[in-house]
Each structure stands twice: as C-alpha cells, then as structure tokens.
Amino acid sequence: MFSYCSDPDLLSGLTWLSCYLTTGKHMLFYQSFFVVLLLLAITAPAALAFGFGGAMAARSRIAPLSWLGKLYISAVRGVPDIAFFLFFVIALDQGFEYLRHQVICPDWTDPIRQGNDFVVCDAAKLPLNSAPQWQHEIYGFFTAILTYAIVFGAFAANVLFGAMRAVPKAQLETAEAYGMSRKQTFWRVLVPQMWIYALPGLSNLWMVLIKATPLLFLLGIEDIVYWARELGATKQARFSDYPHGDWRLWYFLALLVFYLAFTRLSEIVLDRLTQRLSKGQAFAGGVA
Amino acid sequence: MSCWQTVQDYALRSIGYGERQLPKTDFTLCEHFTLIGSGLIWNVYFGILALLIGFFIANAIAAGKAYGPRWLRKLCDWFILIFRGSPLFIQFFLAYFIFLRLKQVGILPFLTAAQAGALLVLILNTAAYSAQIFYGALMSVPKGDVEAASAYGFTGWNRFRRIVWPTTLRLAWPAYTNEAIFLFHATTLVFFSGFPAWQQRGDALYYASYFADKTFNPFVPYPILAFYFILLTLVIIGLFGLVNRRLNRHLPGATPKLRYRPQLIR
Numbered sequence: 001m002f003s004y005c006s007d008p009d010l011l012s013g014l015t016w017l018s019c020y021l022t023t024g025k026h027m028l029f030y031q032s033f034f035v036v037l038l039l040l041a042i043t044a045p046a047a048l049a050f051g052f053g054g055a056m057a058a059r060s061r062i063a064p065l066s067w068l069g070k071l072y073i074s075a076v077r078g079v080p081d082i083a084f085f086l087f088f089v090i091a092l093d094q095g096f097e098y099l100r101h102q103v104i105c106p107d108w109t110d111p112i113r114q115g116n117d118f119v120v121c122d123a124a125k126l127p128l129n130s131a132p133q134w135q136h137e138i139y140g141f142f143t144a145i146l147t148y149a150i151v152f153g154a155f156a157a158n159v160l161f162g163a164m165r166a167v168p169k170a171q172l173e174t175a176e177a178y179g180m181s182r183k184q185t186f187w188r189v190l191v192p193q194m195w196i197y198a199l200p201g202l203s204n205l206w207m208v209l210i211k212a213t214p215l216l217f218l219l220g221i222e223d224i225v226y227w228a229r230e231l232g233a234t235k236q237a238r239f240s241d242y243p244h245g246d247w248r249l250w251y252f253l254a255l256l257v258f259y260l261a262f263t264r265l266s267e268i269v270l271d272r273l274t275q276r277l278s279k280g281q282a283f284a285g286g287v288a
Numbered sequence: 289m290s291c292w293q294t295v296q297d298y299a300l301r302s303i304g305y306g307e308r309q310l311p312k313t314d315f316t317l318c319e320h321f322t323l324i325g326s327g328l329i330w331n332v333y334f335g336i337l338a339l340l341i342g343f344f345i346a347n348a349i350a351a352g353k354a355y356g357p358r359w360l361r362k363l364c365d366w367f368i369l370i371f372r373g374s375p376l377f378i379q380f381f382l383a384y385f386i387f388l389r390l391k392q393v394g395i396l397p398f399l400t401a402a403q404a405g406a407l408l409v410l411i412l413n414t415a416a417y418s419a420q421i422f423y424g425a426l427m428s429v430p431k432g433d434v435e436a437a438s439a440y441g442f443t444g445w446n447r448f449r450r451i452v453w454p455t456t457l458r459l460a461w462p463a464y465t466n467e468a469i470f471l472f473h474a475t476t477l478v479f480f481s482g483f484p485a486w487q488q489r490g491d492a493l494y495y496a497s498y499f500a501d502k503t504f505n506p507f508v509p510y511p512i513l514a515f516y517f518i519l520l521t522l523v524i525i526g527l528f529g530l531v532n533r534r535l536n537r538h539l540p541g542a543t544p545k546l547r548y549r550p551q552l553i554r
Contacts, residue, residue, distance in 0.1 A: 079513070081473070082477060082493065083513050086496075087500075087510040215377060228381075252378060252381045253382060
C-alpha cells in the first residue's frame with residue numbers, strides 16, 4: 001500500500017507492521033467486518049418482520065394458524081441454534097433448487113435423491129454453474145441472512161408475543177367499547193403500545209444476535225473468523241512476503257476486543273433508548 | 289446388520305469404545321439414532337460438569353460483586369463483562385490458541401484436548417452468566433428479610449448463609465434454569481471451534497453434521513438431533529423443577545410452578 005513496501009525483506013519494526021497490516025488480504029479482512037455489520041443491518045429488521053408474523057399467527061383465532069405460530073416459537077427455542085443454522089443453510093438451498101426443478105424441468109423423470117446425491121437438472125441449479133463467482137457469494141450470503149432471519153425471527157416472535165399480552169386489557173376493552181373492529185384495535189391500540197414492553201426483550205435479542213454473528217463462519221461465508229484463521233496461521237518465507245509464526249491468538253484477541261466494544265456500545269445506546277421511551281410511562285423504566 | 293448390533297458397535301463410539309470405523313455408505317436410520325445419541329454423552333458431560341463447577345464460582349463472583357472491596361468488585365465486573373460481552377464461539381477459538389501456546393512451553397498440555405480445555409471455557413462462561421443472575425437476585429432480596437434476620441441476632445456469614453443466600457437462590461432459580469438449558473445448547477459449539485475431535489469422537493451435532501455432509505440430506509440427522517435435545521431440555525426442566533419445589537417449600541400456598549418461558553438471557 002505504501003511506497004516503501006515494495007521490498008518487505010528490508011523492512012523492520014513498525015514500518016514492517018504498517019506494510020503487513022495493509023496487504024491486500026488484510027484489506028479483505030477489514031472488509032469482512034463490514035460484511036458482519038451488513039448482516040446485522042439486514043437481519044435485524046428481517047427477523048423482526050418474521051417475529052411479528054410469528055406472533056400474529058400465534059395470537060390468531062384460527063386454531064391451525066395459532067398452532068403453527070406457537071410451534072415456530074417453541075421449536076427454535078428447544079434446540080441449539082447452530083443446529084438450525086447448519087440445517088437451514090442446506091435445507092433452504094435444496095428447497096429452492098427443488099422448486100425451480102419442478103418448474104423448469106417438469107419432464108425430468110429421474111429421482112432427485114439418488115443415494116447420497118441431490119440431483120436437479122442443470123438449469124435449476126442455484127446459482128447456475130456458469131454464473132460468475134460474485135453471484136455464488138451473494139447467493140451464499142442471501143441464504144445465510146434468510147437462515148438468521150428464520151432463527152432469530154422465532155426469538156423475536158417469542159418476545160413480541162409476550163409484549164402483546166402485556167398491553168393492559170383495559171386498553172383493548174376501551175377500544176372495543178369505542179366501536180373499533182378487531183383489526184383496528186390491533187393496529188391502532190395494541191401495536192403502538194406493545195413496543196415499550198417488547199424493548200427489554202428486543203435489546204437482549206440484539207445482543208444475542210451480535211454474539212451469533214461469528215457463526216457465519218460455519219455457513220461457509222468468508223467472514224472475520226475465516227480471515228482471522230487464514231491470516232493468523234503460520235506463514236513460511238517461501239510462500240509469503242511477510243513470514244511469521246502462529247499469530248491466530250492475536251487475531252482472535254482482536255476479534256474479542258471488537259465484539260466487546262460492539263456489545264458495550266450497543267448496551268449504552270439501548271439503555272438510553274429505554275430511558276427515552278419510558279418517559280411518561282406509568283412504570284419505572286424497563287419493566288416488562 | 290441388525291439394529292441391536294449397531295447399538296452395540298456405536299452406542300459408546302464417542303468415548304472410544306466399540307467400532308473404530310464410522311459407517312461410510314448406506315446409512316440406516318438406526319445408525320443415525322445410535323451415533324447422534326452416542327455424541328450426546330459429550331453434551332451431557334460438558335453441560336453437567338460446567339453447571340456444577342460454574343455454580344460455585346458464580347456464587348462467589350456474585351457475592352464478590354455485591355459485598356467485596358472496591359478492587360474485587362471491579363475485578364468481578366470485568367470478568368462478567370468479558371465473558372458475557374463476547375461470543376462463546378470466539379472465546380473457544382481464543383482459548384484454544386492460548387492453550388496451544390501454553391503447550392508449546394510445556395505448561396498444562398492437556399488443556400488442548402476438548403474434554404479439559406473446552407470444559408474450562410464453558411465453566412468460566414456459565415459462571416459469568418450465572419453470576420449476573422445471582423447478583424441480580426442478591427440485590428432483590430427483600431430488605432425486610434435481612435432486617436428481621438438482624439433482629440434475631442444473625443450477623444455476617446451466618447446471616448448470609450441462612451437467610452440471604454437461600455432467598456437469592458429461590459429468586460434466581462427460574463432464570464438459572466433458563467441458563468442451564470442454554471448452556472447445554474452451547475455445548476454443541478465445542479467441536480466446531482478449533483478444538484479437534486480426536487479420532488472422530490465428537491458430540492451430537494458433530495455426528496449430525498457428519499451424516500448431513502455424507503448423505504447431503506439434512507432432513508434426517510438434524511430432526512433426530514432436535515429430538516434428543518428436546519428430550520434433554522425436558523429432563524433439565526424436570527430436575528430443576530424439583531429443586532425449585534424444595535427451595536419454595538416454606539412458602540404458603542401453591543409453589544410457583546417452574547414454567548419454561550424462555551426469556552432470552554444469553
């Protein structure tokens with residue numbers, strides 16, 4: 001990156017370090033931090049939407065829909081979340097390909113599961129075999145986001161379901177007495193009031209979500225954990241301009257500090273937000 | 289091969305007894321159930337030991353944070369902050385590389401093995417989460433209880449052991465049950481985070497993902513894993529419910545039933 005970096009063998013001390021930390025691979029490492037932030041930025045609203053849907057379904061008066069919602073809420077909670085991550089990332093991929101296969105190649109007669117293989121016609125592959133590398137990466141990231149949204153949507157549904165029940169009954173009865181329909185009561189009275197009850201649970205969920213981001217590594221995304229392992233591993237002088245020993249310890253220490261700072265910052269912001277939203281409420285902040 | 293034969297071969301595979309070779313082709317449902325169940329031994333091992341040892345450390349830290357001198361309080365705060373503020377996944381990785389370093393200079397070489405090193409991380413991790421729970425409970429022990437104890441002449445350690453601590457446990461128990469469940473779930477991370485599964489002796493998720501990789505069919509092994517974990521969760525709730533009943537036995541009226549209302553705390 002710097003002009004004096006052209007011959008790393010001659011460098012030493014801080015100049016060596018400054019060159020080492022600005023190699024192309026390190027730039028990819030720094031980029032992967034933004035991948036994590038991007039994941040959080042997309043997943044949080046998506047999970048909230050899933051959660052809202054789940055909570056609405058669980059409250060539904062139609063029994064099967066209500067069962068479905070409650071099953072969604074409880075199933076994800078009883079089982080370790082990484083099991084779901086590992087499951088969904090393959091299951092979603094196969095699901096998409098199966099659907100495309102049914103639509104694109106309807107006259108295909110071979111079975112799709114042949115022994116240990118999952119075979120769909122070439123045109124149904126996602127992404128297509130001929131697609132450029134970036135499309136594969138985007139698709140991988142997309143399935144990862146969907147996986148996170150499904151799993152954390154269940155967490156969020158649990159929180160929102162509780163919050164909806166925490167809104168005082170008198171409020172809903174008043175709304176009914178004023179002649180509002182069920183739908184109107186829901187959207188105009190219940191939903192605006194439930195957020196303050198949901199906030200402690202949702203802040204907690206945000207923290208859990210932050211701490212779940214390193215699991216991206218298990219879904220095959222080149223995230224910060226991937227690069228920390230990659231860059232930290234021992235480099236021989238034969239293969240690298242910047243040989244060094246096993247530095248994974250330091251790279252993971254850096255990740256630890258990153259996460260500590262991030263969760264601490266989130267905690268402070270969320271505390272402020274809770275205080276702000278509790279203003280004028282009839283309870284002393286954060287009771288739900 | 290009959291299913292009973294499979295059970296004999298693989299039921300203790302994860303701790304090194306029985307058949308060395310894992311099945312390679314033509315996986316039967318029986319093999320799925322047996323091997324994943326065999327892996328569950330490790331989850332239970334990590335979970336129970338971490339919970340037992342972590343419980344004592346957590347109580348010490350909670351008391352230190354509540355009553356200790358300033359420096360001790362700061363120390364406990366930092367301990368809790370570091371272990372609660374960072375992902376367990378990263379903690380595993382970091383700890384593994386630290387243990388590797390230590391091994392190179394000949395200190396505590398056994399810690400690079402999952403059954404010791406990962407257990408240590410899990411103990412510290414659950415200690416931090418539980419300490420926060422116990423500290424919260426310690427702070428919400430009714431003032432009247434403490435004053436009544438003083439009026440009866442209880443002081444110092446005696447008051448803590450006989451009055452404050454039992455009430456703390458009683459108040460903290462529902463949240464602690466939750467933490468126990470999450471801890472058992474967290475044990476599935478061990479073999480995905482640096483710690484090697486020596487001779488393919490892994491935990492339940494390790495075998496489940498082995499099957500999923502080999503058959504490319506996630507719809508069989510993961511539901512089986514889910515089945516085992518739901519069973520495990522029910523057992524935990526049952527056992528903790530018994531303790532809860534004992535803790536609340538002096539209270540008039542029905543004991544508040546321990547319901548599984550998963551509040552997120554991790």
